[in-house]
Amino acid sequence: MSVHSVFVAKERLKNLLISDRIQCTPDAADRLTKDLYLTVSKYMEINPDHFDIEITRNDIHIKYAGENK
Amino acid sequence: MGEVIVITSGKGGVGKTTTTANIGIGLSRLGKKVMVIDTDLGLRNLDVVLGLENRIVYNIVDVIEGSCRLKQALIKDKRFPELYLLPSAQTKDKTSISPEQMKKLIEDIRDDFDFILLDCPAGIEQGFQNAIAGADRAIVVTTPEVSAIRDADRIIGLLEASGIRKNELLINRLRIDMVKRGDMMSVEDVTEILAIDLLGVIPDDEQVVIATNQGEPVVGEDGMAGSSYMNICRRLLGEEIPIEDYMKPEGFLEKISSFFHRS
Numbered sequence: 623m624s625v626h627s628v629f630v631a632k633e634r635l636k637n638l639l640i641s642d643r644i645q646c647t648p649d650a651a652d653r654l655t656k657d658l659y660l661t662v663s664k665y666m667e668i669n670p671d672h673f674d675i676e677i678t679r680n681d682i683h684i685k686y687a688g689e690n691k
Numbered sequence: 692m693g694e695v696i697v698i699t700s701g702k703g704g705v706g707k708t709t710t711t712a713n714i715g716i717g718l719s720r721l722g723k724k725v726m727v728i729d730t731d732l733g734l735r736n737l738d739v740v741l742g743l744e745n746r747i748v749y750n751i752v753d754v755i756e757g758s759c760r761l762k763q764a765l766i767k768d769k770r771f772p773e774l775y776l777l778p779s780a781q782t783k784d785k786t787s788i789s790p791e792q793m794k795k796l797i798e799d800i801r802d803d804f805d806f807i808l809l810d811c812p813a814g815i816e817q818g819f820q821n822a823i824a825g826a827d828r829a830i831v832v833t834t835p836e837v838s839a840i841r842d843a844d845r846i847i848g849l850l851e852a853s854g855i856r857k858n859e860l861l862i863n864r865l866r867i868d869m870v871k872r873g874d875m876m877s878v879e880d881v882t883e884i885l886a887i888d889l890l891g892v893i894p895d896d897e898q899v900v901i902a903t904n905q906g907e908p909v910v911g912e913d914g915m916a917g918s919s920y921m922n923i924c925r926r927l928l929g930e931e932i933p934i935e936d937y938m939k940p941e942g943f944l945e946k947i948s949s950f951f952h953r954s
Contacts, residue, residue, distance in 0.1 A: 626873030632880060635837045639844055639884065678886065 640677045651677075658684060693724075693804040695797055696927075697826035699850075701842030703813030705834045706863040706893070709903060710920075711810040712740045714830075717910035717924035719774040723805040726765075729779035730822040731812035732787055738778045742906020743768060752780040752787045755796060775804075785817045790824035797825030806927075815849060823850065828857035830890060834864045835876040843885055859890035861923065866895045867937045878934070891923035894937055 640651045659673050668686045676683040698711045708729075715727040728751065729737035738744045749764035754777070761777075768774040780787065801807060811822035823829065829850050833843040843860070850858050862881055869875035882889050893899075896916035902909045910920035915937075922932045 628870075628873050628876055628880070631837050631876055632884075635840055635884060638837070638841050642841065642845060643848075 643677050658682075662686065693726075693801045693807050695801060695807045695809065695825055695827045696830060697809040697811050697823050697828075697855075698830045698832060699811035699819065699822065699846055700813065700832040700839070701815065701846040702833075702839045705832050705839050707813075707832050708736050708740050708810050709899060710830070710832050710861060710863065710893075711737060711808050713908050713910040713920040714924055714927070715774055715806075715808050716741075716768075716771055716908040717921050718806050718927065719768075719771040720911055721924055721928060722772065723928075724773040724803075725806045725808065726775045726777060726800065726804045727808045727810065728777045729810050730788075730793070731779050731810065731818060732783050732785050732821075733779075733781065734812065735779040735781045737810045738766075738776060739906065740903055741768060741776060743776055743778075744906075747778045750778045750780040751796075752783045755788055755792050761800065785812070785821070788821050790817075790820050793821045794825040815845065819846075819849075823853055823855060826855060828859070829855050830859055830861050831885075831887065832861045832863055833881065833885070835862060835866075835870075835881055840876075840881060840884060847885060847887055859888045860885055861890050862892045864895040865892055865937065870938065877938070889934060890926060891919055892934055892937065893919045893923075 637648050637651070641648045644651065644654070646654070655675050658675055659668070659670060662668055662673070662684065666686075672686055674685045676685065698707050698714070700707050711727055715725050719725045727737060727741075729735055730751070732752065738747055743766050746766050749759040751764065753759045754761050754764045764777055766776045766778065768776065797807060809822050809826060812818035831843050831846055831850075833839045847858055860882065862878055865878065866875050870877045878889070878892055894915045896909070896914055898909050898912065898914045899916050902912070909917040910924065911917055919935060922935065925932050
């Protein structure tokens with residue numbers, strides 16, 4: 623196998639927890655990410671590759687411009 | 692006044708009962724007076740893991756219904772200094788007890804013990820609500836798998852919503868070889884996702900299966916799981932013991948020693 627399975631596990635888990643925590647489908651979580659991207663991009667120059675959101679039980683963190691990477 | 696700890700996980704089969712048994716025995720070996728309560732109504736198992744299945748006369752439902760006194764239902768494990776089991780009922784279901792009754796039972800007994808450990812059933816229904824009703828703190832057991840971690844995350848949310856704030860994580864059945872080759876999530880991977888304090892890590896160890904087959908504990912015995920469980924007990928008593936580093940490369944002496952232990 624070319625990719626270590628642990629990376630697949632972490633990615634799947636991350637998506638599952640986002641939809642569990644905000645109680646929506648993975649698809650809705652995707653749309654939330656897109657909407658947040660569009661909103662932020664109205665006010666600052668951002669690149670989709672450097673934009674990521676992280677949803678915990680208490681907060682939504684927006685990462686951009688490759689920060690925290 | 693004793694400390695009441697619920698051992699829970701959401702997902703079944705991750706090692707709640709084995710953990711309850713070994714922490715209970717470990718704490719009693721460290722000189723504490725311990726009561727372990729099986730709250731899984733209808734699927735009684737803690738007695739079997741402890742090797743006490745032949746000594747059950749009354750159970751927790753009998754105590755709550757008033758059909759017997761607590762003392763009649765308690766089983767004293769004679770192998771250890773001060774360890775008592777309150778067994779579950781095999782023929783009743785989860786609705787035979789309410790969270791309020793459970794809370795009252797615990798309030799009635801907590802002055803007589805140093806620790807009361809509650810073995811929680813899988814799931815998030817009434818059995819879970821009963822088990823957490825009287826608890827001060829929780830040990831959330833998970834294995835390094837997507838499904839178990841997902842359920843642990845849900846359980847942590849439910850515990851916090853119920854006002855239980857001291858929740859600690861126990862990662863069970865870590866396969867060191869698989870983590871090293873990138874096929875299992877590491878301790879760091881899991882703790883990054885589940886943002887609660889780590890109480891301990893139990894490496895996958897066939898001694899656990901062998902001991903459980905015989906209704907005996909691993910805690911305090913030679914071997915990785917035995918010493919990890921003992922360290923967890925000491926941490927529960929407030930000792931500062933760092934989490935074992937299972938990822939460090941094997942040193943020369945360990946290699947020689949494991950060579951001679953093979954047979």
